Amino acid sequence: MLGGAFLAFSIGASLMHAYTVFLLAFIAEFGWTRAEASLAYSVAQLVAGLSSPLVGYLVDRIGPSRMVLLGSGLLMTGLIGTSQAGALWQVVLLYGVVMTVGANCLGLLVFVPLVAGLFPGRRGMSISVLQSANAFGRAVSAPVAQMLISGIGWRMATLVEAAALAAVTLPLAALFRRKPPATDGAAPAPPAATGPQWTLAAAVRTRRFWVLFLVYMLTSVGSFLVSLHQIAFAVDAGFDPLYAAGVLGAGAFLALPGVILTGTLSDHIGREMSALLAYGISIIGCLCALAITGPGDHALLWLHAVLFGLTWGARGPAITAKTADLFPGPRLGTILGVITVGSGLGAALGSWGAGLVFDLSGSYRLAFLLSIAAYAAGAACFWSLRRWPSRATA
Structure with missing residues (x-):
């Protein structure tokens, strides 16, 4: 299943x-x-x-x-x-x-x-x-x-x-x-939470709810300012469309281990450190793209594809786990669903904004710089959540 x-x-x-x-x-x-x-x-x-x-x-x-x-x-x-x-x-x-x-x-x-x-x-x-x-x-x-x-x-x-x-x-x-298979003999479920059982109404009255909303939005802005237009960017730089699609697709495959690795690391080094590592690698990937000047820069294209691909979605497990840490209880799904609206808003803004930037400037350079700024702002917001214990009440 x-x-x-x-x-x-x-x-x-x-x-x-x-x-x-x-x-x-x-x-x-x-x-x-x-x-x-x-x-x-x-x-x-x-x-x-x-x-x-x-x-x-x-x-x-x-x-x-x-x-x-x-x-x-x-x-x-x-x-x-x-x-x-x-x-x-x-x-x-x-x-x-x-x-x-x-x-x-x-x-x-x-x-x-x-x-x-x-x-x-x-x-x-x-x-x-x-x-x-x-x-x-x-x-x-x-x-x-x-x-x-x-x-x-x-x-x-x-x-x-x-x-x-x-x-x-x-x-x-x-x-x-x-019918799902029986889970007899599986590892036991974690014990029920003894702290506050959050509702959506209570969550939205806290500052950390809106900080998480902003983290989701800024992360999506940073990702989608680049992801939709990656192939168009590479073709504009002079690369063959099929070659560009192959390179970027190969890099995207690395997101599989990237997502699993960062999710696992967040259990050992903390949600914030795991996410910051992913933000940093994404930013380096964007810098590699900005350094491309023509179709001869194969190494830079591969570096961009690998580094950006490795961290595509890699912040998701850490941010989702942090949401569960901060808002435990039976209404976690509802709370997470509302916070996720921020991700949709950011993705919409980023994907359309990159196209607008190209139409106005004839280049994706500003879009990639804005992506770096959005990632940096998202990382700062997420890092600020470290001072809230997982079962704080306000």
Whole structure:
């Protein structure tokens, strides 16, 4: 079931991250500006955050099997519709809304309750493995989508993706209809918390809630100022599109061990130190990109891909664990869902803002500098949380 959850999450993530490759195809066919072409991706990030409370509510009511079917149906509808799209508003609606809600139905909110129940004594590690599926999907999406687009065009590529999605998700939905295996003999669950049991109303009245909200938002701003436009940036620098997609995809694969490693390290060296390490590596990766001057700078492109890829999503386990440390209790999911809205806002701002910066300046240089500033600010905010004990009351 953990493997099935990983695969389902990977599929949804890969379809959504593939937009970074489709971006250039849309610009070539429709003549959109970079900001216009980024709009659908920006809306998608916003919708992903705003729809999280609804997805959490639905999974509690209908279970993961029906959520997989619902998400797959929405994704297939969006892909088939996109293959016929001829206007910007159509892509914004299909990708930014329909496919985004569908991918959310195959994502973390759906499978965390299942995985947490299956591994009561190893929840941190199992959730880190599950969360790494997002990185795996991102790594696979760029080279696969680029090969499809180069071979059969972007419209046919979306139809192939829809067919592959249907072939995989139906058996997965059947898997999740099964009763989870008994956990007899597994490591015992942690003892019930004896401190305050937080509610959303109580959490939002604390300063640390809003500091965490800001951490989520700034981290997403820093990540998405770069991630959506990485391939476009490399192609503008003179690299072959397929080569650039391969290099960046290879770097993105490193996010799998990166997410698991930082999540595990946070249990040993502290949430803040683990996150600061990831922030620092991301900043160095951005600096390597800023140093690229032409298609001969292969080493710098590889360094950027490896360092940025290694830490993509790597702060997530530490920040999520810190949220659980600060707001324990049965309403943690609700609290986390609301804080996650900050991530959606930041991702929307970052992905659209990078396109706007390029349209105004003809370069992504300022966007990458703003990414470094956002990472530094997010790191400072997260570090400030160290003075609050995990079971403080205010």
